[in-house]
Amino acid sequence: MPHVTLAEATRLAVLQEMRRDPRIWVLGEDVARGGLFGQYRGFLEEFGPRRIVSTPISESTIMGAGLGAALVGTRPIIEMRIFDFVMCAMDELVNQIAKIRYMFGGQARPAVVVRMPHGIWRNSAAQHSQMLEGWFAHLPGVIVCCPSTPADAAATMVSAIRSDDPVLVFDPKNLWGATGDVPDEIAPLEFGRARHLRHGDALTMVSWSACAPLAEEAADALAAQGIRVDLLDLRTLAPWDEEAVAASVARTGRLLVAHEAVVTAGFGAEVVARMAERLPGTRARRLGFPKVPVPFAPPLEDALKVTPARIIAAAREMLA
Amino acid sequence: MPHVTLAEATRLAVLQEMRRDPRIWVLGEDVARGGLFGQYRGFLEEFGPRRIVSTPISESTIMGAGLGAALVGTRPIIEMRIFDFVMCAMDELVNQIAKIRYMFGGQARPAVVVRMPHGIWRNSAAQHSQMLEGWFAHLPGVIVCCPSTPADAAATMVSAIRSDDPVLVFDPKNLWGATGDVPDEIAPLEFGRARHLRHGDALTMVSWSACAPLAEEAADALAAQGIRVDLLDLRTLAPWDEEAVAASVARTGRLLVAHEAVVTAGFGAEVVARMAERLPGTRARRLGFPKVPVPFAPPLEDALKVTPARIIAAAREMLA
Amino acid sequence: MATNSARLLALLSTMQRIRAFEETAMAGHAAGEVPGPLHPSIGQEAVAAGVCANLRVDDRLTSNHRGHGHALAKGADAARMMLELYGRAGGSCGGKGGSMHIADFSVGMLGANGVVSGGIPIAVGAAQGLQLLGSDAIVCCMFGDGAINRGPFLEGLNWAALYRLPVLFVCEDNGVAAFTATASVTAGPGVAARAESLGVPAVAVDGNDAAAVDAATAALVATIRAGGGPRLLHARTYRLTGHTSTDAATWRATDEVAAARENDPIARLESVLRAEGVAQPALDALRDDALREMSALRAHANAAPWPDPASAFADVIGENA
Amino acid sequence: MATNSARLLALLSTMQRIRAFEETAMAGHAAGEVPGPLHPSIGQEAVAAGVCANLRVDDRLTSNHRGHGHALAKGADAARMMLELYGRAGGSCGGKGGSMHIADFSVGMLGANGVVSGGIPIAVGAAQGLQLLGSDAIVCCMFGDGAINRGPFLEGLNWAALYRLPVLFVCEDNGVAAFTATASVTAGPGVAARAESLGVPAVAVDGNDAAAVDAATAALVATIRAGGGPRLLHARTYRLTGHTSTDAATWRATDEVAAARENDPIARLESVLRAEGVAQPALDALRDDALREMSALRAHANAAPWPDPASAFADVIGENA
Ligand SMILES: Cc1ncc(C[n+]2csc(CCOP(=O)(O)OP(=O)(O)O)c2C)c(N)n1
Numbered sequence A, B: 001m002p003h004v005t006l007a008e009a010t011r012l013a014v015l016q017e018m019r020r021d022p023r024i025w026v027l028g029e030d031v032a033r034g035g036l037f038g039q040y041r042g043f044l045e046e047f048g049p050r051r052i053v054s055t056p057i058s059e060s061t062i063m064g065a066g067l068g069a070a071l072v073g074t075r076p077i078i079e080m081r082i083f084d085f086v087m088c089a090m091d092e093l094v095n096q097i098a099k100i101r102y103m104f105g106g107q108a109r110p111a112v113v114v115r116m117p118h119g120i121w122r123n124s125a126a127q128h129s130q131m132l133e134g135w136f137a138h139l140p141g142v143i144v145c146c147p148s149t150p151a152d153a154a155a156t157m158v159s160a161i162r163s164d165d166p167v168l169v170f171d172p173k174n175l176w177g178a179t180g181d182v183p184d185e186i187a188p189l190e191f192g193r194a195r196h197l198r199h200g201d202a203l204t205m206v207s208w209s210a211c212a213p214l215a216e217e218a219a220d221a222l223a224a225q226g227i228r229v230d231l232l233d234l235r236t237l238a239p240w241d242e243e244a245v246a247a248s249v250a251r252t253g254r255l256l257v258a259h260e261a262v263v264t265a266g267f268g269a270e271v272v273a274r275m276a277e278r279l280p281g282t283r284a285r286r287l288g289f290p291k292v293p294v295p296f297a298p299p300l301e302d303a304l305k306v307t308p309a310r311i312i313a314a315a316r317e318m319l320a
Numbered sequence C, D: 001m002a003t004n005s006a007r008l009l010a011l012l013s014t015m016q017r018i019r020a021f022e023e024t025a026m027a028g029h030a031a032g033e034v035p036g037p038l039h040p041s042i043g044q045e046a047v048a049a050g051v052c053a054n055l056r057v058d059d060r061l062t063s064n065h066r067g068h069g070h071a072l073a074k075g076a077d078a079a080r081m082m083l084e085l086y087g088r089a090g091g092s093c094g095g096k097g098g099s100m101h102i103a104d105f106s107v108g109m110l111g112a113n114g115v116v117s118g119g120i121p122i123a124v125g126a127a128q129g130l131q132l133l134g135s136d137a138i139v140c141c142m143f144g145d146g147a148i149n150r151g152p153f154l155e156g157l158n159w160a161a162l163y164r165l166p167v168l169f170v171c172e173d174n175g176v177a178a179f180t181a182t183a184s185v186t187a188g189p190g191v192a193a194r195a196e197s198l199g200v201p202a203v204a205v206d207g208n209d210a211a212a213v214d215a216a217t218a219a220l221v222a223t224i225r226a227g228g229g230p231r232l233l234h235a236r237t238y239r240l241t242g243h244t245s246t247d248a249a250t251w252r253a254t255d256e257v258a259a260a261r262e263n264d265p266i267a268r269l270e271s272v273l274r275a276e277g278v279a280q281p282a283l284d285a286l287r288d289d290a291l292r293e294m295s296a297l298r299a300h301a302n303a304a305p306w307p308d309p310a311s312a313f314a315d316v317i318g319e320n321a
């Protein structure tokens, strides 16, 4: 049971799968050099340049070629380097990959994994710090994964690779270095199942991706003050574990959703709206980035982002 | 006071503004021939090929060139032909236009109008029928307009053109032919102000774009049955008229949001979530497309889309 | 009959079937039977026929919005295609796609596309996948002259040349993109020069000469299949009908259209065949057979049941649904 | 002193200031003072200096992620740039942009860009706007050799040629894109051939020869300003440092780097000036002045106040906020 970083955990997961199935391959910029975060370290040596394909800076084609290759029966892992560059490949993702199975009446199997390391990454500014995972939870035809631990990130990769559906994996940039245990034999993750991080009756907290450890920290601090919250890490947003959240909210009557992304029309809105529909009377609140691009300077970034202190304050206010 | 179609209403609005300000120009495919929907009919003759620029099929550059031209002080209207093609120009819209003012500390004035005729357009299938307006309400840095009547569409264009901010106009494809009165002198629309379509206490209904007339039809049918609903057309999603909705919901205690877009994580989620935060106890419900791409065949499309009958049924259920 | 005549007759038969399919579908559209937009390729049939005559069933094809001819020439089932245009049960895509999204994976037809140049990255990826699998199948990528002004053209050709992929790019150049003459929006010496600058050798052909298209494609396909890397075929042709079936294309100069009618690829191939000694009745029979086939398919499609509304919810995603 | 020497000394001064700015910023980064990523252009200064020496203040410039040199050469205020790198109040972008988003509209510097080739469409649009306004200002668009494999390169050059826009495209070709040699991901004969195939005449120049860059640019700018349409300058150079300031670029062959050091554009220009009779102390003074200026700016920036946290909420949108 290796104790590794999240980046290494995903490396082990992809390695395990690529050894199992020769149809799996990786395409993206600089992947032959191990990827920007070392997540493909040593792969070129083991799998060669046909399965570890360092590409030109051609995001549209990285994405679209991945789709084409899936249509003939290979299983590509499309590496976007960082999320923001997927904006150069949206036609291929949104108009082609997400729709092709449906549009063609089920003939196509767009079995691609799209890796998009996302989120705030200290002082990288507006074009390298986006959190738009909520967009893709609104888009029919794709699975959306937002893991937050090495074990979940590894299991997510295994499921993503084995799925015949397009799976979007939002690697949490800020957590590449977070460490944890990963099993020797990495099993797949079931999409749509939240992880119960803390148990309590005071309040239901829901989070995912890089915000989940912050929520955990907040939950522990609240527990030290005698306030026990029920904390769920959604792990996947499409599908999402509506039942687990509803079961918790039915008990606590209070729902606090915290995410890195902008609050307005973020996925937290879906979580709160669904609970409002199912459990009227729920007291709900969302925490996230204000409707502002991510700035560069440390104090500006700090002024805007979610912190454990802000989560604690929001929770206490809801309980006041 | 001409009585005209929505397409013609926007034509009159752009015409009025272009006559006023020589810095306004239009770029997009086939605009010199009057545009796909006649919304630029006669413009080439009046304004010439430097202000009515028929472009290559180069969406990235249509969008990005519009931005560049705004940075030197012109006021471009970027015509995307239909919404779906903006997927070929997302870097330019999301990473550049929406962020440039902030990223550069306020130096840039990205005074562009981006027109993206959107929505279901009978039997145009998945790649020509999208409703992703909710995405842009989540994106900092842009104004999002979803008019539903000729008068509002015209006033929206005037505001959009005069604004120094990037304004995204979602022309409702299915309502191009809808008719109405437009004033001789078209005044701007105030962004973030809903239009009160019907007054009542039974239930608050919120809608926008092509769904608004369906909601109107439903409201009238309900009124005939003695049920008076309060109906609001949001008209703009960013900013959106939270206060008007809250005032209504505070009275009715019930909120039904109906939109053409997919329900899950659509903008209806924001409306419901915000009201749930502000007015716990509200009974809420959303109606929209299921999480499915838009199919081609008429009975398939009909099986999925919002209709007045579905709105009526949902309202009656909420009141049962 | 000479082998050559047999091959040309086969081309003519394909072209007549395409023409008849589209004329029939247009009539169906005009009668209100076919929903949605329809982009006919009438006048361009020699490109589809001549190119696809050189493809194996396991070769793949990506197409654009004007794809009926490509699909038929690749061997897609005309009955299922007609049902699809009518949005009926049993259509190629179960009624979910319609004309602009015809696909038939059983014959390697990976789909029409509603996005201009959308098929280019898909084609190069399919070729890369085939290369990884060790297959000797190739991929044919059809697009119009309007598509060469979108980014994926550059990216895809560079990519194919770089990885020496088995792709035949075919630029079906009808001189227009929707309602705009492409010459008025395209700078530089043209598609072949662009391709060469990206490392893809290019060949030009008269796209209204079916035999020439056939011969040029045969040579290119042989090179590509032998591992010679990608090639581009630039086929000049003419769209006799409008952008869509409801567009009368009245803005075009009438003498231009008249001249183009003289250059109809079907008439031209017929005269070649007559010169090779094929009798007129044999030629007429091909046309009549095609028309009969397609009107029967129209009648069948128009009487066919609609898809089950419940199917609208299926095939969004697969096992994770 | 001859006019020529004066011009070359001015170029050298610009280059020394760029070098000193970046070396100082790198030291600040290594010391933990400068947050975020930093992409130095050390070794490439002759391109920025030689090109921008031919631009007027009302000419516009778009740049990429490696844009300090471009900005300085265009006349951006070094003090405000250093403050921006440090994320302090008074920075060019109020601390909101940082190194990768330096912009100074007051001198026509329309911004660095975090997206490869992101500046290309913006540049052509700016030129089209200037054309509409009847201005004779031109736009210079700087990008790397990695950018020529993205779609906007094709779209933007075709567009500029089509509308005969006043754009000077400059491909600053350092042979690498991040950690990959561009030769390994770029097919075909290269950027000049691509440009020509899109209707944009191209000229190649030794990008480490400041005088040559200056002269080549002067000729191109004259043509462009006279209404001759867009041109491309292909400037070969070498990035002496890594992709970012923390990248040691150890994967490069050491003899390659050693050879490049011999070809340092600053040393080369100095030797030209010496041959023209400029004394070494005068040359040294330029370097020393630049270093002094930049260390003072570093000290100033490092002591400067942070931006007001409340400013984080400003400038998202304007009057509709
Ligand atoms: C990205 C994109 N932009 C615009 C359109 C709208 N459109 C559909 S067909 C067409 C013209 C395409 O011209 P060409 O590629 O030459 O094909 P042709 O119609 O001539 O066969 C256009 C602009 C589209 N489908 N996709």
Ligand SMILES: Cc1ncc(C[n+]2csc(CCOP(=O)(O)OP(=O)(O)O)c2C)c(N)n1
Binding pocket: A029, A057, A059, A081, A085, A088, D065, D066, D114, D115, D116, D143, D144, D145, D146, D147, D174, D176, D177, D178
């Ligand atoms: C669209 C996009 N893809 C990938 C990146 C990541 N990236 C940043 S710089 C760079 C290399 C760019 O190479 P080049 O254009 O030659 O400029 P250079 O760094 O050599 O100056 C890459 C791949 C990016 N910023 N934008």
Ligand SMILES: [Mg+2]
Binding pocket: C144, C145, C146, C172, C173, C174, C175, C176, C177, C178, C182
């Ligand atoms: Mg064409």
Ligand SMILES: [Mg+2]
Binding pocket: D144, D145, D146, D172, D173, D174, D175, D176, D177, D178, D182
């Ligand atoms: Mg480079």
